[in-house]
Amino acid sequence: MSANYERWLTREYGFSAFANGPLLDFWRSREEGEFTGVDDVPIRYVRFCSPSHNKVILVSTGRIESYVKYPELAYDLFHCGYDVMIVDHRGQGRSGRLLEDPHRGHVQNFDDYVTDLSTFYQLEIAPRQYAKRFALAHSMGGAILALWLAREPNNFDAAVLSAPMTGIYLRMPNWLTRKILNWAESRPVYRDGFALGTGSWRPLPFVVNRLTHSRERYRRNQRFYSDYPELRVGGPTYHWVRESIQAGMQILEEAKNITTPLLLLQASEDHVVDNRSHTAFCQAMAIAGHPCEGGKPRVIEGARHEILFERDAMRAQALDAIMRFFAQQN
Template identity: 70%
Template sequence: MQQHKQSWLGREKGFSAFATGPLLDFWRQREEGEFTGVGNLKIRYARFTSPHHHRVILIVPGRIESYIKYPELAYDLFHCGYDVVIIDHRGQGRSDRLLPDSHRGHVAAFSHYVDDLETLYLKEIVGHHYQQRYVLAHSMGGAILALFLARQPQAFHAAVFCAPMFGIVLPLPPFLAHRILDWAEKLPVLRDGYAPGTGRWRAHPFGINRLTHSRERYRRNLRFYADDPAIRVGGPTFHWVREGIQAGRSIISQADKITTPVLLLQASEDDVVDNRSQDMFCTAMAAAGHPCEGTTPYVIQGARHEILFETDAMRAEALNAVVDFFERHVS
């Protein structure tokens, strides 16, 4: 494992050769599966397994993401001795969409994401009798995971939240945004329409991206969506934003139910999710008597929202923290 960890610090220099060589070979070994989620939607997922592994990490991606964005992370975790399972949430990736305009990021109820995750957990994690069960969630996936852990705090031996969406950065003052969302909720045409300032998916140049400082990783991720129109998702609907805000409130109020050992990674330059809500979550966890690792968020200095797609130094710091944390929680 230590030798593999060392490779994380110099990968960008030869990223193209890595991506078209070892990483591509690894990606071809994936198994893909599906199950029926709430409302009879097909929910798809990918997994990487080895008969020599007795530990598993479930990856819970963020909004608009697909498992096809995660081969590098899966590669690194797999070579640290873990099986890896990655879900495609309803309404995105290769899972079924909810609206005729497939670019609209939408969900009928945020709890449906949680229900889907629970179904996958029972099918792929519990069903395979792993000795250690871990979970790593990014952004929206962090909100889904937190609500799942409030239901089933004993499901995993440890959990990592990476820039979790416990609060959304809004372009308007909160009181005004909430009024608009409540008004739109009563009008179906608006309710299921794009939230203001958003629209269909389009490629943004690296220079104006808000997600990562890594040019290589940003370009690679952009190519996934450019090459496969079927996985593209654009802006969220009014209703999705409302559901997301309510989910964040619910997470803070239910933090006392989460007894799973938790590490929360925070990006210091995040302007996608509200870091203050992550601080509030850690405060609530500490007040309940089961604090996050280190009591407060582990801040990755200089990182933008997509910490695990950042430049080598920041990504390696975060990934080392993740793996080391899991290694300390084996029972």
């Protein structure tokens, strides 16, 4: 067992001291930047670099998230010998919003996310002489990365998808969902409004959250939104849901084109994405002759959707799998 793994296993016991000491010092070393994305939307990003590193990990985050939420992951990846770069997707975090109400999670075209990430790669990663280039993506960020890998499979030496949004967990029949979304699509007042059952951001107590079992990490993430109101994003618009469902279908169609070595981590207790879509995705890759690592999802038993923000035991298991997988790519 590595020293890193042992530290990951016991982090929560002294989480406050870690967050206000070593992690805060690390966060202060960040470099922040901005570039212009599709339709002139400003896209913000952060990077952590060292002259002693010759490998990089690009992190693609989930819906409503910002790199402000990711210091701990960046810290762990950086101290494993990697430069780390994290992009705030359009419409969230510190990047430009697309609607007058900043709480509405929205995108005009899902492919805009993909184009933005590709632009960032060409600006910040491609020009640097890294010996190895890797990507790590969570949830919506996993859907974005999967589409990008299908179109540009040679950019990375390997990639990891953590609970990727290859399909959304829906609480109503698919036919009814399609009917509602198609109805809203032709009515702008609904199209760009909050989807049914959602609304502006509001803090939820830990006991009702469906994202993680880690009280420490959940509370820390909630404090980010309390301290930085400009980061807050609420529910998605009807159009975002429609675009994202179509993106999931597109991912399954294009999975055959992904030749990048790929590991897919799945949370056994996920109620945000549809785990059945992970199986379909891995099967499509296998049929095309380039299966993902192990030929199927690597299940993190007991984990909720935010695997990389879970309790120490589950998070350490996931991080160890990621680091081992990247280390295999010689």
